Amino acid sequence: MGALEDLFVRLLLLFATPEAINPVLSDPRTVAVLLGALIAVCGGVLGVYLLLRGMALTSDAISHTVLLGIVVAFLVMTGLLGLPPDLSSPLLIVGAAAAGVLTVVLTELIERSGLVKQDAALGLVFPLLFAVAVILVSRYVDNVHIDTDSVLVGEIGMAWANTNSHCLEHCEAVTITPDDPRAVLTRQCVNCRALNISPRDPRAEFREVCANCGMYTPAQAYQAGLTSAAPTLVFWPKSLTVMGLLTLVTLGFVLLLYKELKLSTFDAALAAALGFRPGMLHYALMVLVSLVAVGAFDAVGSILVVAFFIIPPAAAYLLTDRLGVMLLLSPVIGAAGAYWGYDLARGSVFGLVEMSDVLAALNRALGTQLIERWDSSISASMALMMFVLFVAALVISPRYGLVSVSLRRAAMRQQFDDQVILAHLYRHEGAAEAADELAVATLHEHLRWPRGRMQRVLLRLRAWGWIQVEAGIAHLTPQGRQQVEAFREAHLLQT
Amino acid sequence: MGRDEVRVWGGILAVALLGVLFVPFSEWALGVTYDHTLRTVALGGAVLGVVxxxxxxxxxxxxxxxxxxxLAHAALPGVGVAFLLAGRELSVLLIGAGVASWLGVYVIHLLTSRTRLKQDVAMGVVLAAWFAAGIALLTYIQARPDASQAGLSSFIFGQAAAMVERDVQLISAVGGAAFVVLLAFWKEFKLITFDVEFAAANGFPVVLLRLVLSTLIVVAIVLGLQLAGVILMVGLLIAPGVAARQWTHHLGQMAALAGVMGAFAGGVGAILSAVDRKLPTGPMIVIVAALLVFASLAFAPGRGLVWAMLRQRADQKRYAARHVLADLYKYASDHGGASSGVPDAFVRGVRGGEAPIGLAKLQRDGLIQASGTHWTLTREGIRAAEQAERSGQGGDDGRT
Structure with missing residues (x-):
C-alpha cells in the first residue's frame, strides 16, 4: 500500500506542486467528493453489468454479507492468529471478498436444487449471513470500531483527517546518539535520592544523560532545529489509496475484458460455446463487487453503497441503448451525485436553495419547531442526489423518458384517430347511407366516441384541409383522399 | 381428506406442538427464566411470525x-418524518413507516410498468433512495440537543427488549385486521398470484388487488420493524413461506403452515436469545427460520433433497443390477448353459464401476450366488434374466 501511495503522489506531482496539493488534500469537501466519485466510478461501472445481467439486487445482498467476512476475518485475526486488532488489514479484505462469493455460490446452490426460486434464494441467504454477522459482532467483538453507525453511514466526511505523510524533499531523518556533537548532555545524580543528599554533596555520584537523543522524522527534525530546510510533505488521505486502487482494478478489468464481458452478459451460451468461460467472468465480477463493497465500507457504510451500484446504472439505462455509452454515463451520474450530495449534506441543494430556508419556511407554515440548521449524513445525501439525477433522467430521457413517451403516445393516438375518421369518410362517401353516416352532428355516435374527441379530430382534419363540411355533412378533400389512399397502399389494404 | 392433506395438517400440528414444548425444554435444559420481558418478547415474536x-x-x-x-428499508424515512411531525409515539411512527413503505411499493410499481426498468432494478432504486433519505433524516434528527430522539435508530436493527405488552396487542390487532382483509379477498389474491392474465381477462381489478396485497405485506413489515429491524425483516417474511412451500401444493395449507412456522421461528428465536444477554433477538429469529428452511429443503416428502438423493442411489443400484444380470446371463448362455459359472474378473472387467454395486444387489436379492471366483445364476436369477430379455430391457439396451 505504501509503495502504491508513493506512486499516486508522484503521479500527482507531475501536475502540481506540493504547496498546491496539500490544501486540496486537506480540504474535507474535496476529499469527500473525490472519494465519493471514486466509489461512484467503481460502483457505476460494475453496476451496469449487474443491471444488464439481471443481478441488480445481488449488490444489495453482497454489501450486507461482506460484514460477515469482515467479522470472521477479524475474529480469526485476533483470536486464532493473535494479531493486534487492525481494521485496515488486508486479511479483512480477503474475508470480505470470500463472503461475497459465498453469498453468490450459496444462492446459486439453493436455486439449482430447483426447490426455491432465485429471488427467494437470495432473500434467504443474505439475511441469514447478516444475522450470523450481527450475532458474532454483538457476542465476540467488544470495544472495536465495528459499530452500527459505521455499518450504516460510514465516515466519508472524516476521510481527509486520516492521512499518511509522504516526504518529497529534504527528507533527512535524524538520529542523535550521545556521541553526536548536537547531543545535549546533562549530568544526573545517581545516588542523591537514595542517600538523601544534595547534588553538591561530595558523596554524590553522577552519570551523563542525553536529553535529545533518539529518532527524528524529517518534520520533527526540522521543528527541533536539527535540519535547516523544511521538508516538503504531502499528506495523503489513506482511504483514497484503497479506492484509487480499486478504481484502477475495476477500470482495467472492464477495459481489458470489454468484449468478453459484453458477450457473456448478452449471450452467455454463445460466450461459453466460443470458449470465453462466462462462469469465470461471473465470479470475477462478484469478487470485484465484494472488494468495492468492502473498500467503500469505511467511507459510505455497507448499505448505502448499494445506491452507488444501482441508481446511476439505472439512470444510464434510461438514457441509452449502447453499452459503451452506458458505461460512461453511469460513473458520471454517480460522480455528479457525489459532488452535489456533499453540498446537500451541508444544506445546499444544487447551490440554488438553502435547506435552512426551507426548514424555516416549514416552521412558519406548520408551526413546527424544527432545528433550522441542516447538517446530515454525507453518504446518504450523495445517494439522494443520485436519485434526484435518476428522476431527472426518468423524466427527460429523449427515448425512454416519461415526457417523450407520453408525447409519442399522444401523437400516435392522434394519428390513429385521424386515420379512422378518414377511412370512415372514404368508405361511406357517395354511398346511399352517406347522409346518415357522415353527418357531423352524429358522427361520434357511429364510432361510440365521446363528442369532444370527435370534435377535436374533425377540427384538426379541417385545419389540415383533408376534409370539409358542407351542410352538416363531412367530405374528403382531394388531399384527404390522397392521404387515405397512401395509407391503404402503405399497409397493403385490398379494396 | 386425502392422505397428503392429513400429512400437512399433521405437520402443522407437530410444529405447533414442538413450539409449545420448547418452553419447558428451554427452562429445563437452557436455564432460561421466564420473566415478564421475555414472555412479552416471545409472545410478540410468535404473533409477528404468524402475520x-x-x-x-x-x-x-x-x-x-x-x-x-x-419495503423494509423504504420504511425508514417515514419513521423520521413521523418523529419530526408528531414525536415519539410508537403507533404514529409505525403509520409513518407504513406510508413511506407504501409509497415505495407504488413507485416500484410505477417504474416497472411505465419504464423499461426491470422489477429488481426498480426495487433496488427505491430501496437505496428511500433508505438514504431515512438515514439523512435520522442524522439530522440526531443533531437535536434534547434526548427525545434516543432509540430511533433501533428501527434499523430492531430492539426486541423494548417491546411492551401494548406493542403485542397492537401487533395482534393490526395483524388480525390484515387477516380479515386477506380472507375477504382470498379467491382474488389466489388468482392474481397464480394467473394474472386470467384474472385480468375476467375483469378483476388486477392493479388494485396487487396494491392491496402489497399493502398487506407492508403492514407485516411495519409490524416487524421494532422486533427484527429493517435489514433482517425480509428473512422473517419469506423464510417461513419458502419452508412451507416444500411440504404442500395447496395455497391454504401453505399459508397455514407458514404461519405456524413463522410463530415457531419468532417464539423460539426470542427464547434462544434470552439464553445469553449478548444474543440479539432479530438475528436469532432469522437463524431459526433459516434452519426451518434447510430442514424442509432436506426432508420435505417428495421434494426433499435427502429423498431425491436416496432415490437416485436406489435407481443406480437397480440399473447396475439389471446390467450385470444381463451380462452374466449372456456369458453363461454362450459358455455352456444359463446355470454355468461366470468368472468374477469378466464381470468387473466388462462393467467397471457398476459391477460391485450390481453384484452386491443381485446377491442380496438371491438372484446369483458366489462359488469361488465364479458367479452362478440361481433359478430365480435365470427366470429374471429371461424375463428381462423378453421385455427388451436387458444389457446395453439395444446395443447387441
Whole structure:
C-alpha cells in the first residue's frame, strides 16, 4: 500500500506542486467528493453489468454479507492468529471478498436444487449471513470500531483527517546518539535520592544523560532545529489509496475484458460455446463487487453503497441503448451525485436553495419547531442526489423518458384517430347511407366516441384541409383522399 | 381428506406442538427464566411470525421475495418524518413507516410498468433512495440537543427488549385486521398470484388487488420493524413461506403452515436469545427460520433433497443390477448353459464401476450366488434374466 501511495503522489506531482496539493488534500469537501466519485466510478461501472445481467439486487445482498467476512476475518485475526486488532488489514479484505462469493455460490446452490426460486434464494441467504454477522459482532467483538453507525453511514466526511505523510524533499531523518556533537548532555545524580543528599554533596555520584537523543522524522527534525530546510510533505488521505486502487482494478478489468464481458452478459451460451468461460467472468465480477463493497465500507457504510451500484446504472439505462455509452454515463451520474450530495449534506441543494430556508419556511407554515440548521449524513445525501439525477433522467430521457413517451403516445393516438375518421369518410362517401353516416352532428355516435374527441379530430382534419363540411355533412378533400389512399397502399389494404 | 392433506395438517400440528414444548425444554435444559420481558418478547415474536409468515407466502409465490427487503428499508424515512411531525409515539411512527413503505411499493410499481426498468432494478432504486433519505433524516434528527430522539435508530436493527405488552396487542390487532382483509379477498389474491392474465381477462381489478396485497405485506413489515429491524425483516417474511412451500401444493395449507412456522421461528428465536444477554433477538429469529428452511429443503416428502438423493442411489443400484444380470446371463448362455459359472474378473472387467454395486444387489436379492471366483445364476436369477430379455430391457439396451 505504501509503495502504491508513493506512486499516486508522484503521479500527482507531475501536475502540481506540493504547496498546491496539500490544501486540496486537506480540504474535507474535496476529499469527500473525490472519494465519493471514486466509489461512484467503481460502483457505476460494475453496476451496469449487474443491471444488464439481471443481478441488480445481488449488490444489495453482497454489501450486507461482506460484514460477515469482515467479522470472521477479524475474529480469526485476533483470536486464532493473535494479531493486534487492525481494521485496515488486508486479511479483512480477503474475508470480505470470500463472503461475497459465498453469498453468490450459496444462492446459486439453493436455486439449482430447483426447490426455491432465485429471488427467494437470495432473500434467504443474505439475511441469514447478516444475522450470523450481527450475532458474532454483538457476542465476540467488544470495544472495536465495528459499530452500527459505521455499518450504516460510514465516515466519508472524516476521510481527509486520516492521512499518511509522504516526504518529497529534504527528507533527512535524524538520529542523535550521545556521541553526536548536537547531543545535549546533562549530568544526573545517581545516588542523591537514595542517600538523601544534595547534588553538591561530595558523596554524590553522577552519570551523563542525553536529553535529545533518539529518532527524528524529517518534520520533527526540522521543528527541533536539527535540519535547516523544511521538508516538503504531502499528506495523503489513506482511504483514497484503497479506492484509487480499486478504481484502477475495476477500470482495467472492464477495459481489458470489454468484449468478453459484453458477450457473456448478452449471450452467455454463445460466450461459453466460443470458449470465453462466462462462469469465470461471473465470479470475477462478484469478487470485484465484494472488494468495492468492502473498500467503500469505511467511507459510505455497507448499505448505502448499494445506491452507488444501482441508481446511476439505472439512470444510464434510461438514457441509452449502447453499452459503451452506458458505461460512461453511469460513473458520471454517480460522480455528479457525489459532488452535489456533499453540498446537500451541508444544506445546499444544487447551490440554488438553502435547506435552512426551507426548514424555516416549514416552521412558519406548520408551526413546527424544527432545528433550522441542516447538517446530515454525507453518504446518504450523495445517494439522494443520485436519485434526484435518476428522476431527472426518468423524466427527460429523449427515448425512454416519461415526457417523450407520453408525447409519442399522444401523437400516435392522434394519428390513429385521424386515420379512422378518414377511412370512415372514404368508405361511406357517395354511398346511399352517406347522409346518415357522415353527418357531423352524429358522427361520434357511429364510432361510440365521446363528442369532444370527435370534435377535436374533425377540427384538426379541417385545419389540415383533408376534409370539409358542407351542410352538416363531412367530405374528403382531394388531399384527404390522397392521404387515405397512401395509407391503404402503405399497409397493403385490398379494396 | 386425502392422505397428503392429513400429512400437512399433521405437520402443522407437530410444529405447533414442538413450539409449545420448547418452553419447558428451554427452562429445563437452557436455564432460561421466564420473566415478564421475555414472555412479552416471545409472545410478540410468535404473533409477528404468524402475520409475516402467512403474508410472506404470497410474496414467495409471486416471486417478489425481495420486495420485503426493499419495503423494509423504504420504511425508514417515514419513521423520521413521523418523529419530526408528531414525536415519539410508537403507533404514529409505525403509520409513518407504513406510508413511506407504501409509497415505495407504488413507485416500484410505477417504474416497472411505465419504464423499461426491470422489477429488481426498480426495487433496488427505491430501496437505496428511500433508505438514504431515512438515514439523512435520522442524522439530522440526531443533531437535536434534547434526548427525545434516543432509540430511533433501533428501527434499523430492531430492539426486541423494548417491546411492551401494548406493542403485542397492537401487533395482534393490526395483524388480525390484515387477516380479515386477506380472507375477504382470498379467491382474488389466489388468482392474481397464480394467473394474472386470467384474472385480468375476467375483469378483476388486477392493479388494485396487487396494491392491496402489497399493502398487506407492508403492514407485516411495519409490524416487524421494532422486533427484527429493517435489514433482517425480509428473512422473517419469506423464510417461513419458502419452508412451507416444500411440504404442500395447496395455497391454504401453505399459508397455514407458514404461519405456524413463522410463530415457531419468532417464539423460539426470542427464547434462544434470552439464553445469553449478548444474543440479539432479530438475528436469532432469522437463524431459526433459516434452519426451518434447510430442514424442509432436506426432508420435505417428495421434494426433499435427502429423498431425491436416496432415490437416485436406489435407481443406480437397480440399473447396475439389471446390467450385470444381463451380462452374466449372456456369458453363461454362450459358455455352456444359463446355470454355468461366470468368472468374477469378466464381470468387473466388462462393467467397471457398476459391477460391485450390481453384484452386491443381485446377491442380496438371491438372484446369483458366489462359488469361488465364479458367479452362478440361481433359478430365480435365470427366470429374471429371461424375463428381462423378453421385455427388451436387458444389457446395453439395444446395443447387441
Amino acid at each position: 409475516s409468515g402467512v403474508l410472506g407466502s404470497f410474496a414467495v409465490l409471486r416471486r417478489e421475495s425481495l420486495i420485503g427487503d426493499a
